[in-house]
Amino acid sequence: MSERKRITFLLVLSVLVYANTLWNGFTMDDDVYILHNHAINALSIREVFQPTWHGVFRPVTFLTFLLNWALAKGQAFGFHLLNVLLHAAVVVLLYLVLKKLLESVQHGATIAWAAALLFAVHPIHTEAVASIVGRAEILAMGFLLGAWWLYLEDRPYWGLLFFVLALLSKESTIVFVPLLFVSDYARGSLKPLSRYAYLASAGALYLAVLWQLQGHRFGPPGINFLDNPLALFPASLRIPNALRIAWKYVGLQFYPATLSCDYSYNAIPLYGKFARNALPVVSFLLVLGIWIWAFLAGKKQWFLAGAIYLIGFSVTSNLLMALGTIMAERLAYLPSAGFSLLIASIWILLEQRSRQLAWAVLTVALLLLAGRTVARNRDWHDNFSLFSADVRAVPKSAKMHAGLGEQYMERGQLDAARSELETAVRIFPDYPQAIGVLAIVASQQGHDQEALHLFEKELDLTPKADHDYDLVRVGLAAQLVKVNQDDRALAILNEVVRTSPANPRAWANRAVILYQRGEMQAARSDAEMALRLDPNNPQAQSMLAQLNAVGPLVHQQ
Numbered sequence: 001m002s003e004r005k006r007i008t009f010l011l012v013l014s015v016l017v018y019a020n021t022l023w024n025g026f027t028m029d030d031d032v033y034i035l036h037n038h039a040i041n042a043l044s045i046r047e048v049f050q051p052t053w054h055g056v057f058r059p060v061t062f063l064t065f066l067l068n069w070a071l072a073k074g075q076a077f078g079f080h081l082l083n084v085l086l087h088a089a090v091v092v093l094l095y096l097v098l099k100k101l102l103e104s105v106q107h108g109a110t111i112a113w114a115a116a117l118l119f120a121v122h123p124i125h126t127e128a129v130a131s132i133v134g135r136a137e138i139l140a141m142g143f144l145l146g147a148w149w150l151y152l153e154d155r156p157y158w159g160l161l162f163f164v165l166a167l168l169s170k171e172s173t174i175v176f177v178p179l180l181f182v183s184d185y186a187r188g189s190l191k192p193l194s195r196y197a198y199l200a201s202a203g204a205l206y207l208a209v210l211w212q213l214q215g216h217r218f219g220p221p222g223i224n225f226l227d228n229p230l231a232l233f234p235a236s237l238r239i240p241n242a243l244r245i246a247w248k249y250v251g252l253q254f255y256p257a258t259l260s261c262d263y264s265y266n267a268i269p270l271y272g273k274f275a276r277n278a279l280p281v282v283s284f285l286l287v288l289g290i291w292i293w294a295f296l297a298g299k300k301q302w303f304l305a306g307a308i309y310l311i312g313f314s315v316t317s318n319l320l321m322a323l324g325t326i327m328a329e330r331l332a333y334l335p336s337a338g339f340s341l342l343i344a345s346i347w348i349l350l351e352q353r354s355r356q357l358a359w360a361v362l363t364v365a366l367l368l369l370a371g372r373t374v375a376r377n378r379d380w381h382d383n384f385s386l387f388s389a390d391v392r393a394v395p396k397s398a399k400m401h402a403g404l405g406e407q408y409m410e411r412g413q414l415d416a417a418r419s420e421l422e423t424a425v426r427i428f429p430d431y432p433q434a435i436g437v438l439a440i441v442a443s444q445q446g447h448d449q450e451a452l453h454l455f456e457k458e459l460d461l462t463p464k465a466d467h468d469y470d471l472v473r474v475g476l477a478a479q480l481v482k483v484n485q486d487d488r489a490l491a492i493l494n495e496v497v498r499t500s501p502a503n504p505r506a507w508a509n510r511a512v513i514l515y516q517r518g519e520m521q522a523a524r525s526d527a528e529m530a531l532r533l534d535p536n537n538p539q540a541q542s543m544l545a546q547l548n549a550v551g552p553l554v555h556q557q
Contacts, residue, residue: 007095010091010095010116011092014087015085017120017373018129018130019084020377021080021084024080024130024377024380024381025076027380029131033052033065034065034079039052040062040066043066044066048062050213057213058171061140064135065079079132083135086138087125090141090145091116091119092116093145098112098116099112101183101187101300104187105300111301111341114343118340118365118369119336122340122369122373123369123372124252124336125333125336126373126376127259127261127330128329131261131330134333136169137331139166139170141166141173142166142169143163143165143173144173146159147162148179148180151180163203164202167202167203168206172315173334174203174207174315179312180199181196182307183304186304186307226264227324230242230270230318230326237272238322239318240271240277241277242318243281245268245317249332250339253339258393260394260397261390262397262400262403264397264398265427265428290306291303302345304341305338305339305342306338309337309339310338312334312337384404387400387407388404398424401420401421401423402421402424405419405420405438406437409440409441418438421437421441432457433468435457435458435461436475439451448479448482448483452476455479458475459472470496470499470500470503474496476489477490477493477506478509486513486516486517489509490513493509494510497510502533505530505539507526507533508526508527508530508537508543509539511523511526511540512539512543523543523547
């Protein structure tokens, strides 16, 4: 097959296997980083180059979100289309880079093509492609591969530019520096040290800027125990547990039957004794030994596969430092290239013995993987379908039960919502978000005193520094109004308005209390302020309508 046909086939395959994501909506973190991100909604390039309140600084990624928003506003189709096209581009770049790296290896081009085919369809990539915010992984790897190819083509300055773009897409691409050096050394193609020094200097400068922008730290302001219980472990226990979780990634590479968008507490059991993690640690050391042997034995493709996988995972595996998540399939996007190369290197041994059988095996493998990917893409259609599927995949995940419970609530299925939310709270009793949604469900069911107790508990469990602290206080105030405790509600809302004057719900809720007290002008002023802050606030709209003409007053939780 000619080079042009190979590349065309990779592009077509990559697009086809993810084509059914084009009709999916916004899911999971898309809400935070796109739908309710002022930098994107306001088309503010200045804000894009500032860290989010989560501490995330990925301006290149967010610039692409801004571009999508400018072209199609809140329509998800364009976002998904760009993700699919970017994934296809990454697949082609992977083929070109691997082909260049393996040019001295027998059948190197065929190995590279087989690896790219496997990478194109592997189901573990669905989170990176089908989830819009997974674009950070795609862009980061795309620019990293672009930088790698440019360095291999002896164009280091363009390569440096692409490396910077990769870093500004996602910080984990700092691994390119050791990855390039190790691969060049293994191939016997070391460049002048000044080239690696340029890269290392750019990486160090970026890390220094990131450290400053994130408030003299790396990562989020605080790691939520729910998201990553490993954060509370000392390194002596965190590392062995992280190595055990690393084998779970390997299992998903070989057998991606059960996938999930979430592995937070208590989806993965953790062990407080080293002995319980001894086997994964010993197994990892054995793999490390085999990797070193591959280098010493001159098995370039085997060593390169291990380098991509091990170095690719080094900064996203909780080994060096605790991350904001214990495990996420999207983090396997770059390392998976190493796994694909490993399988292709094994496959070529069969191809040399029986070409017809080898291609039949590869075809069947590609069809099975592609079929699983297409099926998994459907799970990402919306949050209800996603949480419904994943609560079965990780039945001990508090977040999945809470997410599904909230989806049931939005559909008006309150009994089903209560069941899921109560399960979430049983798994993690100090889960403020689940308790808060359960409080809303209880209120909607008419259990007002239970709801009040739950709102108060949610507030007690929510730190004052939490981004949602004022939202929780407003919810409690709304329930206090419902049970005729207006004075206490007014005191809370006065404090929220004083400390967070940009909160439209606080102004709207206070307008209701002022209206009920007969303070019509003050009520009108608060309702108008709420609408200035949020023109679509239904409670403020109802309040103004009530002030202008007698009619039913709607309380909003």
